[in-house]
Amino acid sequence: xxxxxxxxxxxxxxxxxxxxxxxxxxxxxxxxxxxxxxxxxxxxxxxxxxxxxxxxxxxxxxxxxxxxxxxxxxxxxxxxxxxxxxxxxxxxxxxxxxxxxxxxxxxxxxxxxxxxxxxxxxxxxxxxxxxxxxxxxxxxxxxxxxxxxxxxxxxxxxxxxxxxxxxxxxxxxxxxxxxxxxxxxxxxxxxxxxxxxxxxxxxxx
Numbered sequence: 074x075x076x077x078x079x080x081x082x083x084x085x086x087x088x089x090x091x092x093x094x095x096x097x098x099x100x101x102x103x104x105x106x107x108x109x110x111x112x113x114x115x116x117x118x119x120x121x122x123x124x125x126x127x128x129x130x131x132x133x134x135x136x137x138x139x140x141x142x143x144x145x146x147x148x149x150x151x152x153x154x155x156x157x158x159x160x161x162x163x164x165x166x167x168x169x170x171x172x173x174x175x176x177x178x179x180x181x182x183x184x185x186x187x188x189x190x191x192x193x194x195x196x197x198x199x200x201x202x203x204x205x206x207x208x209x210x211x212x213x214x215x216x217x218x219x220x221x222x223x224x225x226x227x228x229x230x231x232x233x234x235x236x237x238x239x240x241x242x243x244x245x246x247x248x249x250x251x252x253x254x255x256x257x258x259x260x261x262x263x264x265x266x267x268x269x270x271x272x273x274x275x276x277x278x
Contacts, residue, residue: 106201106202106205106226106227106228106229107202108200108201108202108226109226109228109229109230109231110201110228110231110233110258111230111231113170113178113181113258114128114129114130114133114168114181115128115129116128116129116170116178116181117178118177118178118179118230118231118260119177119178119179120177120178121172121176121177121178122134122137122149122151122170122172122176122178125170125172125178129170133151133152133168133170134151134152134170135151135152136151136152137149137150137151138150138151148171148172148173148174148179149171149172150169150170150171150172151169151170151171151172152167152168152169152170161183161185161193161196162192162193162195162196163189163192164185164186164189164192164193164196165185165186165189166183166184166185166193166256167183167184167185168181168182168183169181169182169184171263173263173266179259179260179262179263180257180258180259180260180263181257181258181259182255182256182257183255183256183257184239184253184254184255185253185254185255185256186252186253186254187237187238187252187253187254188252189254190222190237190254193235193254193256194222194224194235197224197233197235197256201226201233202226204224204225204226204235205225205226205227206223206224206225206227207222207223207224207225208222208223208225209221209222209223210223212238219237219238219252220237221236221237221238222236222237223235223236223237227261228261229261230260230261230262231258231259231260231261232258232259232261232264233256233257233258233259234255234256234257234259235254235255235256235257236254236255236256237254238252238253238254239253239254239255
């Protein structure tokens with residue numbers, strides 16, 4: 074029974090209306106972010122490490138470490154050598170791919186010098202459109218406070234986040250400045266698992 078038939082019969086069942094409203098809402102939600110990514114560097118989310126290695130730029134998966142709980146139990150984070158930097162427009166970035174315990178690609182990260190945040194932000198805006206959320210928070214590094222700009226794009230399956238500074242900004246790594254920014258693309262299912270693991274860790278403390 075479609076909407077016209079309901080009107081003709083003069084009936085308006087609550088259950089039918091609820092279903093129709095849900096369908097309209099779901100359809101609108103699916104169209105709210107047409108730029109929602111399904112892959113990173115050509116590697117589709119859900120790909121195995123072997124499949125990703127065949128697609129990703131050479132050297133991007135050379136080094137892998139286990140991700141300790143509560144971040145991602147039995148997962149792996151893979152990237153190139155610490156001194157391997159790739160170009161993202163005028164910026165230089167270090168890329169990593171995260172795989173869950175089932176060997177599925179669930180998250181990508183890009184680290185860059187915070188001084189290049191403006192350039193990276195412009196690239197993200199051109200790629201993903203206007204973010205779902207913009208906010209600013211205070212971050213402390215080496216005794217100095219900074220305004221940390223954070224942009225978030227939330228889709229049906231993937232969340233993209235761009236931070237001017239990250240929590241470990243006072244840690245220096247080869248090829249990166251002392252202050253680091255981070256861009257990430259994550260499956261929402263992965264983020265949900267991480268949040269659950271954090272809750273478990275807090276509860277068991």
